[in-house]
Amino acid sequence: MRSAEQQESKGGIWSAGYLPVTLANLTIVAIAAFDGLALVAALPSIADDLGGVALxxxxxxxxLATSAVAGITAGPIIDAVGVRRTFRVAGVWFLFAxxxxxxxxxxELLVAARALQGIGGGLVISVALTAVGLAYPQRLRARAFAANSMVWGTLGFGGPVITAGLLAVAGWRMIFVVQLPITALALAAGWRTLPSTRDKPQRIVMDFRxxxxxxxxxxxxxxxxEQxxxxxxxxxxxxxxxxACGAAFWAHSSSAEAPLVARVHITRFPLKRIHVTSGLVLIAGLAADNYLPLYMQTTRGRxxxxxxxxxxxxxxxxxxxAFLVSRLLERWREADAILLGSILMIPAVIWAGVGVALTWPIPVIFGAFYVMGAAIGFVSTAGxxxxQASADDSEMGRVNSAHQFIRTIGITYGVAVGGAILLFVVGNQVGDVEVVRDVLGGEDVMTSAATLDAIRDGLVWVLGFSGVAGAGCLAAAMVLWRNTRRLASSTVGMSERSE
Incomplete structure (x- = not known):
């Protein structure tokens, strides 16, 4: 009869040994997924009720801003007191926010509450990422990340439907009310099951500078x-x-005794290439995807x-x-999947850009964005x-938090720069960008033929920006792939000589 440890080592993320932490982790991811996917659809209702459209x-x-800061701050906290204790505080914080x-x-108070909520959200996501690295062996981590992505995908389908129902029945406030039982469920699921690297918590040393x-x-x-x-x-x-702040932080990280993020957590091989490829592939995909609804509603009249x-x-x-990568990595190296995703992004962006410019059938354009999403899935999951395979347990929190910060900043910058490009093109062609802001704010406005053409051209230029980001991702992925193969070959050679 096999021992319990042998059975656990052969089991998957849904086996008895891993099931509690899998359920806890997926519930945690559901908190962030529902918030991100549901709230965008509720913005017009919020503006109608509270006013203050400028805010x-x-x-x-x-x-997003406080989430990014909290996410990178979570690293030293997690490494000092463990995932479980960090999650308990973060979950309660998110609940009250x-x-x-x-x-x-x-x-004004809603924006303030959202800033507080972002602190909890950033901590929670860092906990979810770090928990995968600590709770599962390397062979199961890709499957755990794929399960996380499936939660996002499921809520991507169901989120708008749930949001529409909540808005029709109870108004936008119910979007936040529904998050209360979801957060409570996550707290109950992870209170004792999430892993902890510290039986006795260490003193948390915060790098306030x-x-x-x-x-x-x-x-x-x-x-x-924004400007x-x-x-x-x-x-x-x-x-x-x-x-100036970036240069000061970089200099500070090399001289501080306990920096928020050590340089080694950013520059060490292969971490730097992973950070760069993941950040750029997210910029390439999300810069355009966030403005696809504007194009569909205006230029395509949907x-x-x-x-x-x-x-x-x-x-x-x-x-x-993400699901496919979790299977491929049983035979492939991670760098192979990252390179494949980076290669996929280039033709997908060209496909989308030509489709928008030439007004191809909508399903064809959707197909291009599906492939862009697949490129992100390959690069992000394998990355x-x-x-996590390149990090020790003692630094898992800081490494994951640094990576999450870069991903969040990449998403934020991609969406913001994409919007700036779109507004610039529309303003340059028709001299008025207010109609774009009105549609993004959910207002029902009449648009001229010239404005419709300008929005189409603006999205094409955004996709051009996506192509530049995709090319940068491919260049970084090729360096990572080449260096990984060279390292693997040298390791094999050393093993053969030692024998």
Missing amino acids: LPWVITAY SAAAAAAPNM GITLIVGLVAASLLAV MGDRWWLAAAGAAVTI SASFAAFSVLFLTVGWSSA LTLL
Whole structure:
């Protein structure tokens, strides 16, 4: 009879040995997935109820900004006290912040509540990533990440439907109310089952100077990308402050005794190439995908509901590829899958750009975005698996948090720069970008033929930007693939000589 350890070593993520942590981790992912996918559809209702339309984008941006900062701050905390204790605090924080958002009486307090919610969300996502590296052996990590992606894909289909039902029955506040039982369920599932590297927690040493510099970098960079195409002088000032904060943080990370992120967690092979490929592939895919609904609703004359569902094709492609990678990595190296995904992104972006420019049938354009999503799935899933295989348990929190920060920043910058390019093209061709802002805000407005053509051309230019990001991803992936093969060959050679 085999021992329990032997059975566990041969089991999958749904086997008895791993089932509790799998359920806990997927419930954690569901918190972030539902929030991200449901709230975008509720923005028009929020604006109608609370007013303050000028602050409406900050309902999303405030969450992303604080989530990015909290995510990178989570690394030292997790490595000091463990995943389980960090999640308990983060989950309770997210629970109360969600309740505050649901009760917000005006737009200003809603934005403040969303900023607080982002702190909990960033901590929770870092916990979910680190838990995979600590709870599962290397052979199962890709499957765990694929299961996480399937949660995103499932909520991608169901999220808009659930949101529409909640808005029709109870209004936008119910979006946050529903998050309360989901968060409570995640807390119950993970309270005792998530792994912990520390039986006795160590003292948490916070790098407050490093955190301050990261806050400055995030705030200034968001200002820079938000003002592109509008107030160029302010965008330039924000970019200058961003560069200054980044340089100061880089210098600080080499001299501080316990830096927020050590240089080695960014530059060590293969971590640097993983960070770069994952960040660029997310920029390439999401810069255009976020504005596909605008194109469908205006230039193609589809309903708002149809347009909202257009973003699902990239999500489904991402989830499908993540599942495929979890199987391929039984025979492939992670660098092979990253290279394949990087190669896929180039023709997919060209396909999408030509399809939009020439007004190809909508299913053909959706097919291009599905392949773009598949490219992200290959690069992201294989990258996370290789990242965790290259990290020790003692540094798993900081390595994963650094990577999550780069991913979040990549998504934020991709969406912001894509929007700036789109507005610039529309403004240059028709001299008025307010109609674009009105449609993005959910208003039902009449658009001229010239504006419709400008939105189409704007999306084509955004896809051109996606192509540049995709080319950068491919270049980094080729270097990673080549160096990985060279390292593998030298390791085999050393083993043969030792024998």
